[in-house]
Amino acid sequence: MEDNSLEQEKKSKNKPKLKILKQIILVLFLLGIICCDIIVYLLYGPWHGFRDWLITTAMTTFTHQYLATWFYSNEQIEECLNRNRIEALTGYTDESLINIINYNQIKVSSYKNEYERQILEKDPNNNDYKIIEIDGKKYHGYMAVIYDPSRIQVCVANNLGSSNGEMIETISKRNNAILAINGGGYTVPKPSIMELLGITISNNNLLSSNHNNIIGFNKNNKLILGNFSSEQALNNNIRDCVSFVPYLILNGKKAEIYGNAGYGTASRTAIGQRADGIVLFLVLDGDRKKLEGATMQDLIGIFEKYGAINAANLDGGTSSSLVCKNKTINDVRHGGHPIPTAFILKADDSDDGDYSVVKDKVDNE
Numbered sequence: 174m175e176d177n178s179l180e181q182e183k184k185s186k187n188k189p190k191l192k193i194l195k196q197i198i199l200v201l202f203l204l205g206i207i208c209c210d211i212i213v214y215l216l217y218g219p220w221h222g223f224r225d226w227l228i229t230t231a232m233t234t235f236t237h238q239y240l241a242t243w244f245y246s247n248e249q250i251e252e253c254l255n256r257n258r259i260e261a262l263t264g265y266t267d268e269s270l271i272n273i274i275n276y277n278q279i280k281v282s283s284y285k286n287e288y289e290r291q292i293l294e295k296d297p298n299n300n301d302y303k304i305i306e307i308d309g310k311k312y313h314g315y316m317a318v319i320y321d322p323s324r325i326q327v328c329v330a331n332n333l334g335s336s337n338g339e340m341i342e343t344i345s346k347r348n349n350a351i352l353a354i355n356g357g358g359y360t361v362p363k364p365s366i367m368e369l370l371g372i373t374i375s376n377n378n379l380l381s382s383n384h385n386n387i388i389g390f391n392k393n394n395k396l397i398l399g400n401f402s403s404e405q406a407l408n409n410n411i412r413d414c415v416s417f418v419p420y421l422i423l424n425g426k427k428a429e430i431y432g433n434a435g436y437g438t439a440s441r442t443a444i445g446q447r448a449d450g451i452v453l454f455l456v457l458d459g460d461r462k463k464l465e466g467a468t469m470q471d472l473i474g475i476f477e478k479y480g481a482i483n484a485a486n487l488d489g490g491t492s493s494s495l496v497c498k499n500k501t502i503n504d505v506r507h508g509g510h511p512i513p514t515a516f517i518l519k520a521d522d523s524d525d526g527d528y529s530v531v532k533d534k535v536d537n538e
Contacts, residue, residue, distance in 0.1 A: 221253075228253045230437025257432030259469055262423040265399035266483055270424055273394060273450030276320050288478045292318055292451060302352060302518060304497065304530045307457065307475065311438065312467040314457035314503055315495050315530065316479070317352050317518075322394040322452045324519045327356060327375045327413035330367070330511065337365040338511035346499045349520050353496040354442050354454045355488055356514030357388065357415025367513045371416020372403050375514075379403055381416075388444065388485040389414020396446035396483050398423055415514050421445070421473045421484040430470055436486075438466035440493040440506055444516060445476045445484030453481055454516065456495040458504045488512070502530075 217224075228250055231241040241250055276293065277300065284290040296303040303318040319325060328348045330339035338359070345353040358370035371385030382403035391397050392410040398420050406414065419436075421428055421443065438459055445453040455475060459466020469486065476484040491506045501509070 225253055225257055225433060226437055228437075229257050229433055229435050230439060233436050233439070254435050257435040258430075259419050259434040259436070260429035260431070261418075262398075262420040262426065262428050263400075264423060266395065266397045267424045268391075268393065268395050270482055271395045271446065271448055271450060273322065276449075276451075289480060292447070292479060295320075301521075304502070306530050307455070309457075309467070309471060311465040312441075312457040312459050312471060314441075314455065314467075316456075316475070317354075317454040317495060317497070319352065319452040319454065319518050322390060322396070322446065322450050324521065325390055325394075325413070325452055326517055326519055327373065327389065327415055328353075328515050328517050329369075329373070329375050329380060330513050333380070333513055334368060335366065336511075337361070338367045338513045340509065340511055341494045341496050341515050342499055342501060344512075344515045345496045345517060348517055350496070350515075350517035351498055351520045352454065352518035353494075353515045354444070354456060355492040355494050355512045356516055357417045358488055359513045367511070369416075369513055372401060372406055372414060373416065373514060374406060374411055374414045377412050379407065383416075385416040386418055386420070387411065387414040387416055388487065394450065396444070396452065398483055398485055413516075415487070415516075417485065417487050419469065419486055421469065421486060422476055422481055423483060425482045427473050427477065428469070430473075434469040436469050438468055439490050441467045441472055441489045442487040442493045442495075443472050443476070443484060444487060445479075445481030447480045448482050449480075451480075453479060453484075454495065456493050456503050458493065458506070487516075 228241045228245060231237050232250065232254065281293045284293060291305055301320060305316045305318065307314050307316055328344050330336065330344060341353055341355055357373060359367045360370060362368055369381035371381065371383050372387050373381040374389065384402045386400050387397065387406055389397055389411050390413050392412050397411060419428060422445065440459050441457045443455045445455065453476065455472065457467040457471065472486060491510050492512050494501050494505050494509055495503045
């Protein structure tokens, strides 16, 4: 009798526990159903904002396109990309619009606006460049202002074609750079082997020669954008260039954007030049915490405000890096990875001073 009573007592004690466990399981089951419904709604519901973001962001990467192809057919992806695109700018840089000014010989006392003041008011710690911190609601980054475009070069990783590139800090240090950003596109035809896309010229040496859009500098130190063959590039005195897309601003004309331009949001690297010859290196971070990243429209807006008349997008995502004196200063996703090419600002004897970062105090939305 005592055994039975003890057993009944244990069962009565266990009943509340079992009831609570069943309730927890039921709540988790209902939450799971709700989560699945939300995911299905986002992926296939009438609102296409999330769907467009997912497809365009995934399809502009080299390694994560499966995030779109898992859920959507080729027809659905193509329809989305047609709705979200950037109208390609055609033509070539008009060199007559660029008049390079030596600001070491000119004292500027008045400015058109706050953006121009930030550009032309030099960093007291050095005379060759300035770094402006850029803040937006969905991105954060830096813009390097370079006053002498003649010192900008394209540098490449060692052993291209037989290696997976080099970290940008290594490229920077080996080439005696005080500034460096990642450069153009590449393919990985075999594991741990990078090959350059399009046309790449470094210090007048042709390294890859597929007809393509170029982003680079000629011997007049002007940023040249346009579609060239390798022979045309060399005949037009292109001394340093890479290949990538899209062009953002050409001869003062902005690219026309539909939807999110088909590039989604991500970490971005871009380069531009003002009419006075000043070159802008722009790197924006995203995909951390609440920072989603920058769109093509974000890049165009920033370059336009800071006076660039020519600007182009470079490789982005985990490649996006700004190195100053061999140290990466932006928040690189996943620590970055090896790259094949970089734009650098070559150091000279005057570059012994330190640098400071100037906080952008104007609206960049």
